[in-house]
Amino acid sequence: MKRRNIWRGLFVFALFALVLTGCSGHESLNVLDPSGSAGEKQLDLIKLSFLIMLGVFAVVITIYIYVLIRFRKRKGVDVMPKQTHGNTKLEIIWTVIPIILLGILAVPTVTTTFDLTKIAQDEEVVNVKVTGYQYWWEFEYPELGIKTAQELHIPVGKKINFEIHGKDVLHSFWIPALGGKVDVIPGRVTNVILDANKPGDYQGKCAELCGAGHALMDFKVKAHSAEDFDKWVTQMQAPPAELTTDSEKRGEEVFQQNCLGCHAGINQSVPGPDLSKFGTRDTIAGMLKNNPENLKKWLHDPQAIKAGANMPKIDYLEEKDLDALVDYLESRK
Amino acid sequence: MGTLTIMVVVALFLAAIVLGGYNKNFLERVKGSTVWDWMTTVDHKKIGIMYFMSGIVFFLIGGLEAILIRLQLMVPANDLFVGDIYNQILTMHGTTMIFLAAMPLLFGLMNVIVPLQIGARDVAFPFLNSLGFWFFTAGGIILNLSWFFGGAPDAGWTSYVSLALNEYSPGPGVDYYVLGLQISGIGSLISGINFLATIINMRTPGMTLLRMPLFTWTTFVASALLLFAMPALTVGLLLLMFDRLFGANFFDYTMGGSSVLWEHLFWIFGHPEVYIVILPAFGILSEIISTFSKKRLFGYTSMVFATVLIGFLGFMVWVHHMFTVGLGPVSNSIFAVATMAIGVPTGIKVFNWLFTMWGGEIRFTTAMLWAVGFIPTFVVGGMTGVMLAVPPADFQYHDSYFVVAHFHYVLVGGTVFGIFAAAFYWWPKMFGKMLHEGLGKFQFWTFFIGFHLTFFPQHFLGLFGMPRRVFTYQANVGLESINMLSTIGVIGMTLGTLAFGINIYRSLFIDKTKAPADPWNGRTLEWAISSPPPEYNFAQLPLVRGYDALWVEKEAGKKELTPAEPLGSIHMPSSSYLPLVMAIGVFISGMGFIARGDYSMGIFGLIILGIAMFMRSFEVDHGYHIEPEEIEKDKGVDA
Numbered sequence A: 001m002k003r004r005n006i007w008r009g010l011f012v013f014a015l016f017a018l019v020l021t022g023c024s025g026h027e028s029l030n031v032l033d034p035s036g037s038a039g040e041k042q043l044d045l046i047k048l049s050f051l052i053m054l055g056v057f058a059v060v061i062t063i064y065i066y067v068l069i070r071f072r073k074r075k076g077v078d079v080m081p082k083q084t085h086g087n088t089k090l091e092i093i094w095t096v097i098p099i100i101l102l103g104i105l106a107v108p109t110v111t112t113t114f115d116l117t118k119i120a121q122d123e124e125v126v127n128v129k130v131t132g133y134q135y136w137w138e139f140e141y142p143e144l145g146i147k148t149a150q151e152l153h154i155p156v157g158k159k160i161n162f163e164i165h166g167k168d169v170l171h172s173f174w175i176p177a178l179g180g181k182v183d184v185i186p187g188r189v190t191n192v193i194l195d196a197n198k199p200g201d202y203q204g205k206c207a208e209l210c211g212a213g214h215a216l217m218d219f220k221v222k223a224h225s226a227e228d229f230d231k232w233v234t235q236m237q238a239p240p241a242e243l244t245t246d247s248e249k250r251g252e253e254v255f256q257q258n259c260l261g262c263h264a265g266i267n268q269s270v271p272g273p274d275l276s277k278f279g280t281r282d283t284i285a286g287m288l289k290n291n292p293e294n295l296k297k298w299l300h301d302p303q304a305i306k307a308g309a310n311m312p313k314i315d316y317l318e319e320k321d322l323d324a325l326v327d328y329l330e331s332r333k
Numbered sequence B: 001m002g003t004l005t006i007m008v009v010v011a012l013f014l015a016a017i018v019l020g021g022y023n024k025n026f027l028e029r030v031k032g033s034t035v036w037d038w039m040t041t042v043d044h045k046k047i048g049i050m051y052f053m054s055g056i057v058f059f060l061i062g063g064l065e066a067i068l069i070r071l072q073l074m075v076p077a078n079d080l081f082v083g084d085i086y087n088q089i090l091t092m093h094g095t096t097m098i099f100l101a102a103m104p105l106l107f108g109l110m111n112v113i114v115p116l117q118i119g120a121r122d123v124a125f126p127f128l129n130s131l132g133f134w135f136f137t138a139g140g141i142i143l144n145l146s147w148f149f150g151g152a153p154d155a156g157w158t159s160y161v162s163l164a165l166n167e168y169s170p171g172p173g174v175d176y177y178v179l180g181l182q183i184s185g186i187g188s189l190i191s192g193i194n195f196l197a198t199i200i201n202m203r204t205p206g207m208t209l210l211r212m213p214l215f216t217w218t219t220f221v222a223s224a225l226l227l228f229a230m231p232a233l234t235v236g237l238l239l240l241m242f243d244r245l246f247g248a249n250f251f252d253y254t255m256g257g258s259s260v261l262w263e264h265l266f267w268i269f270g271h272p273e274v275y276i277v278i279l280p281a282f283g284i285l286s287e288i289i290s291t292f293s294k295k296r297l298f299g300y301t302s303m304v305f306a307t308v309l310i311g312f313l314g315f316m317v318w319v320h321h322m323f324t325v326g327l328g329p330v331s332n333s334i335f336a337v338a339t340m341a342i343g344v345p346t347g348i349k350v351f352n353w354l355f356t357m358w359g360g361e362i363r364f365t366t367a368m369l370w371a372v373g374f375i376p377t378f379v380v381g382g383m384t385g386v387m388l389a390v391p392p393a394d395f396q397y398h399d400s401y402f403v404v405a406h407f408h409y410v411l412v413g414g415t416v417f418g419i420f421a422a423a424f425y426w427w428p429k430m431f432g433k434m435l436h437e438g439l440g441k442f443q444f445w446t447f448f449i450g451f452h453l454t455f456f457p458q459h460f461l462g463l464f465g466m467p468r469r470v471f472t473y474q475a476n477v478g479l480e481s482i483n484m485l486s487t488i489g490v491i492g493m494t495l496g497t498l499a500f501g502i503n504i505y506r507s508l509f510i511d512k513t514k515a516p517a518d519p520w521n522g523r524t525l526e527w528a529i530s531s532p533p534p535e536y537n538f539a540q541l542p543l544v545r546g547y548d549a550l551w552v553e554k555e556a557g558k559k560e561l562t563p564a565e566p567l568g569s570i571h572m573p574s575s576s577y578l579p580l581v582m583a584i585g586v587f588i589s590g591m592g593f594i595a596r597g598d599y600s601m602g603i604f605g606l607i608i609l610g611i612a613m614f615m616r617s618f619e620v621d622h623g624y625h626i627e628p629e630e631i632e633k634d635k636g637v638d639a
Helices: A002-022 A037-070 A088-115 A226-237 A246-258 A292-300 A319-330 B002-019 B026-032 B034-039 B044-072 B084-117 B126-145 B173-201 B214-246 B259-292 B300-316 B329-357 B366-388 B391-397 B401-431 B437-463 B480-510 B549-555 B578-594 B600-617 B628-638
Strands: A125-133 A136-141 A146-149 A151-155 A159-166 A171-175 A179-184 A189-194 A200-206 A219-224 B570-572 B624-626
Touching: A037 A088, A037 A179, A037 A189, A037 B329, A037 B366, A037 B391, A088 B329, A088 B391, A125 A151, A125 A171, A125 A179, A136 A151, A146 A151, A146 A226, A151 A226, A159 A171, A159 A179, A179 A189, A179 B391, A219 A226, A246 A319, A292 A319, B026 B034, B044 B084, B044 B126, B044 B401, B044 B480, B084 B126, B084 B173, B084 B214, B084 B259, B084 B401, B126 B173, B126 B578, B173 B214, B173 B578, B214 B259, B214 B300, B259 B300, B259 B329, B259 B366, B259 B401, B300 B329, B329 B366, B329 B391, B366 B391, B366 B401, B366 B437, B391 B401, B391 B437, B401 B437, B401 B480, B437 B480, B578 B600
Parallel strands: A125 A159, A151 A219
Antiparallel strands: A125 A136, A136 A146, A159 A189, A171 A179, A171 A200, A200 A219, B570 B624
């Protein structure tokens, strides 16, 4: 009997393992397959706590199944069970063992909690100021003089120190593949330190309910090798591209008449994403592929694409002006 | 205001037509009607049944909202409910299930069962009991009226500011949340105080604290939690009401307020609230496992202390809902360790249940099936609970579907399974009829399998990067099949709930057989009296001679309890329509404040409340007596 119980425990364990490995998430946002050191430390703790808990579960479920089978009422048998009060020895055992197990878990928990907030003194750090708005993200590199939105570019291997600001409602800044989240709190500054250990595209999410467009408040994280990152920095720091065609020139006028208020920080109460390098971005509003066709679709009815977006509908322009505006925006590189 | 007046007039007309028009006998007819009897009752059993039944109604509404949520998430980029409307559904699902389903269902059971278990004739404050119920009902109706007048609240059941402030939630939705919860919260607080007073003062001779059944004990601790936790919510809601209605700035950071303040207030209430709804389920489980294993509860004293300890620790862990707020590693570590500590008393409980069954003779009735299903489900919820207590790991889990999976394992696998178990166990005592066992088993298996199919995969949704409270997700990032699986599981839970509905209907309206006084070979006092019990419960208060008071008598070979007093005249409280009037007053007031405008309706409602309170204070009411002859007559009928 005892032997069979061990097999049952193993079976349950195997089932869990199967589920864990059998179906897997996408590498761009999988907590179980992290690409950053914070995410790895966190995964280690997830594994440790899971294994300890799995052990407890195995013990409970073994006793449980044994009891249910062995002590079920059998037909035609009617016994009067002994009315036991308890058993001090057993009760001490199942009080003390959990305390020890939790102690084993508590030590690395506390040390990692402190570790994650530290950066070694000699380490090179990239500072990024993040601001969460309904429903988009602004990224500013104070040392590099770069301000951009929706696409976060980081160099591989360096610690990125995010300083997170909130202006409207609560959001939460989360890049599952790189590490855990931290809340965006209006009127407060929060911090999180992350890094990427291999180049690639990762997904960023807002994890705190922030209104109608919460589900669509995504951003992209692009981790580059050191050279590629420097290339990107040079490109971003360069003055805006010259206007080459008439259409682009007309587009600039349209932009200045219709968009500048929010998109160049003139109207502080309704901030919009910086568009001075719009042509370099992969996506529009963090979700549509960036091409002229989609840009027109977005301008026509932003709310149809992103529920609750604050961007007004630009459906009043003449077809020619709209084309010009699109040309102008796509040429901003 | 116009709408309200018209509704009141129409309601009066309908009432007049139903009751046969107004004439001299009108008042007598009203007073003699069953509806009036129930509306004015102060009998704990009737109030308990009303709590339980309204809990079921709200459970169905909340369940419908859950179905809509899963329909939207069945496939990626679905457009069934997008943006605000989805947020309204998810907010109302959470708010309804916690405040309007789980709590009244438990209050219903507590109301009916606790006085019977301690050998009392009623609760300590029958009038307050009725008041608490009607306040809860008024608040629940206000919350759900939001669907029809101006839109439901959409800032989540946690209603975090500043999303819940006027600037970001301009409609009346959040006002419904604030006032609806405030009013039903007063009801809960009143009930909590009432249970505390009842359990302390109304125990029959010999029913010492350490002879009380576990369900009574958990009710006692949950009531103490209510007493200390509800005020935090009351204060939070009051501040939010001032911000929204009267232009205060408690939570607006541009004016020096703080959104973190709301989070603290909410979770200082919110975490104990979780224990308020899970501890009574622990109590239910202890009773049922002991009864159907035909064994005394293993480690009774340690069970009691574990309950008290969980209640105590429950107040010191609220920051684990706020690990990502950035309160710093010191604060996070302290609350992490405190949270893990709760795992110890909870573990003690699980092992005590297992060893209660050890060496027993387990009968798999429907009630026992729910209890047996509870154990592994709740253990999984507890496991993920400990995993969530680790702050660095929580940075990943927080606000993702992992958390959704975790709390549904605890609240459905724990509280709801417990409530279903209790429903099958105590149904005969509440209604004098039995629920059908076969239908019950069908319900158990469909609901149990459906539940695990829905919520087990959600752990992985969270780990694969899906935040909670999102109305959509991308295709091709490994989330489709898991979401689909999760939605399919809903079919099982829906079938189970339908079976329960049919079962209730069958038991109340079709089945004519009466339930015996002691259908399960019970161990506690409630099984010594008829099903349903007479309005005075015990003709003679029983003398309790040990834990499992009825079992002690059974072991001594007796069929009845030993009386602690001679048969005599029983003093009973009289019914009162004033609680209902007071609740109507706060209802009108709440709706008046939600409608904004000049607040005249709001103040009018408060005046009604004031007048009713005045009447109550100066009312001379000595109750009435039931004489021994009448009791003898009852006894004759029963036997």
